[in-house]
Amino acid sequence: MSTTSAVKAPSPQQDQEQVKKKIARTNRRLVQPAVFYLIIFTQVPFLVTIVFSTLNWNLLYPNDRGFVGFENYVNAVKGGELIPSITATVLITALSVVLSVLFGLLFAMLLNRNLPGRAIARTLMITPFLLMPAAAALIWKYSMFDSNIGMVNWLLDLFNLPDVSWSTDYPLITVVTVLTWQFTPFMMLILLAGLQGQDEATLEAAQVDGAGPFRVFTEITLPHLRMYVEIGVLLGAVIILQVFDPIAIMTKGTGGTKTLAYLLYERAFIGLDIGEAAAYGVITVVLTIIVATIALKTLFKVFMTGASR
Amino acid sequence: MKTTGKDIALNIFTWFLVLVFFFPVFWMVINGFKPEAVASSVNPSVIFTPVLDGYQTAMERGIGGYMLNSLIAASLSTFIAVALAIPGAYALSLRRVKKVEGTLTFFISTRFMPLAAVILPIYIILKNVGLLDNVWVLGLLYGAINLPITVWMMRSFFDEVPFEIVEAARVDGAGLYREIVRIVLPLVLPGIAAAALISFIFAWNEYFFATILTSADARTAPPFLGSFVDGRGQFLSTLSAAATMAALPVVIAGWVAQKQLVRGLSMGAVK
Structure with a gap:
């Protein structure tokens, strides 16, 4: 041709x-x-x-490998680990994302003002997100939440409140705290960019029209921030759904913190059951798709309809 | 504008919250300079004679080698991600590729692919070919993890290049290579630097792959830290020193790149 x-x-x-x-x-x-x-x-x-995920495959018995169809998935459900693990994953993700969005919004609003030393405050604020997650988990576990020398209990002592052994009694709270701490800067940065993209003229016009700060916030700022919240929630949710580091370092999956990633790790590298572990991997993908879709569609309707009326 | 009492109160409140929020990092740095007995004391102290014992112990336990591994893996992955992302993002932005959206969706869905969904075959294959515990292989894998975000970020920078410049270059008969390397790349250098920094930060901090795919030779800083506490005696000072050392390079990198950080984190969606 x-x-x-x-x-x-x-x-x-x-x-x-x-x-x-x-x-x-x-x-x-x-x-x-x-x-x-x-x-x-x-x-x-x-x-x-x-x-x-369709194979019967345990590394201890490498010769005993064969196709079993959906048996691994059935066993995952029957074994009783899957449902609690999905619950743990979703709960940790939802709590961490919602809390970090709320804190992120608070800090974004506070820093979007004429604050003395604003650049320094911003730099300090983004540090937890940059900090190596393994380091963050360790620091929180041993210097903040430790029952003897942790600063959280020291603070409780100041108010004459009884000590709490956080890691053993409230593992879920410790994990969510670290994740919220690490992801608040992430949300703050995205929301701060949103706030700075606001049209000054609209805000001033609203004030001239006699709208109080609360009304300006709910009727102008929040709807404007919607897109930014969506981006933050979507990205945050997708990342936190895979959470592994703080689980492995702080709780080892105890007390309702055994996320899918940690369960897979346990099945594959301690139980050596590749088939069942692979099933958890596939389920993680399905869950990610579901959460990402729901996060975008429903959550915001509930959150934003009140504000954007 | 007048500064009112309300403003001052709000400023103090803001700074109080910021410092509370930053406190764990501050405490980590401080504890790293305390003698072990002081760091592990029930009564926290801020006044003490700073010592380097914690850092010395961390060095003795070989943190330098683990950080070197992190450096190799993170650098290799950053190089791969940037080298592959530049032509890809360039075509997706300035050459008006057909089916741009499909390709971009492919990249973003890959970014969203949980690592748990790919780790098993990678582990089995590397084990069979004897490439477990290899820092270069780890770098290759991190390159794949970083590539989608780098493509998206670079594309958002290329989108800002005025199309007339590209057209003028084409009219002048500049070849493709010249058009990219000589004319467009210099305009987006800050973008490349930012994308590279963010790739580097992610790879440096990665724990899941590192802990599964490495054991001794190629162990990077995060899994080293993760297995740091062995329950023998007091360790908070050494742990804090090690955590500070391991975290410091990318914390500084992130501070330097903070203007571009939000863009990278949102894959170019937020500027």
């Missing part, structure tokens, strides 16, 4: 088509390396995980 058109004088139309084809080819060449890299390192492993 291309050789014949090169011999004949090409019509302008053919010429244009050729150029288009060439552009498309170059575009593909530019995008393809990235796409292939991801296919090899993420899509293919995921498909293999799905295959694994």
Whole structure:
């Protein structure tokens, strides 16, 4: 095709088509390396995980491997670990996301003012998010929540309140606290960008019209922030759904904190049951898709209808 | 504008909250300089003679080597992510690729893929070919984790390049390579730096892959910290010193990049 058109004088139309084809080819060449890299390192492993999840495969008995269909999923449900784990994952994610959005909004509002030393305050505020999660979990576990030398109990003592052994009695609270602490800066940054993108004129006009600060906040600021809250919740939820570090370091999955990622780790690398662990991996993906969809569709209707009336 | 009493009260309140929020980090840094007995005392003290014992113990336990592994893995992953993301994002932004949305959705859905969903085959394959506990392999994997976010972020920077500049270059007959490397890249250098920093931060802090895929030779700083506490005697000072050392490089990187941070975190959606 291309050789014949090169011999004949090409019509302008053919010429244009050729150029288009060439552009498309170059575009593909530019995008393809990235796409292939991801296919090899993420899509293919995921498909293999799905295959694994249909196998009876324990690393202790490598010769006893065979196709079992949905048996791993059935066992996961029957074994009684799956449902509590989904509950733990969803609960930890929901609490951490909601709390970090609320705190993030509070700090964003407070820092979006003419605050002396604002740049320093902002720098201090983003530090927990930058801090290595393993370090954050350890610091909270041993210097904040420790029952003897932790600063939280020291504070309780100041008010003559009884000591609490946080890690053993309230593992869920410790995990949610660390996650909220780490993700509040994340939400704050996104919401701060939203606040700074607000139209000053609209705010002033509302004030001139006699709207109080509360009404300005609920009727102008909140609806304006909606998109930013959505982005923050979606990204935060998707990341926290995979949470592993604070669980592994602080609670080892005790007290209702055994998230799907930790359960998979336990089944695969302590129980050596690859088949069942793979099933948890697939379930994690399904849960992520469900949560991401719900987070975008329902949550905001409930939260925002009151504000955007 | 006049500063009223209400403003001052609100400023004090804000600073109080900020300092409370920052306190755990402050406490970590302080504890790292305390003698072990002081750090592990029931009565917290802020006045003490600073010592480097904690840092010394952390060094003796080999934190330097683990941080070097982190540096290698994070650098390699950042290089891969940026090198592959630049042409990809360029095509998606300035060359008006057909089906842009489909490709971008592919990238973002890959970013959202839980690591738990891919770890088992990766572990099994690496185990069979004898590549477990290899820091370069870890870097390759982190490259894949960072690539989607880098593509999205770079695209948002390329989108800001005035299209006339690109067109002018094309009219002048600049080849594709020249068009990208000589004309567009210099305009988005801050964007590349920001994307690279964010890739680096994520890879440096990663724990899940690192703890499963490495054991001795290639162990990075996060799993080293995670297995730090062995229950022998007092450890808070050493732990704090080690945590401070391990966290410091990317905390500083993040401070430097904080103007671009929000853009990276939101994959370019928020500027």
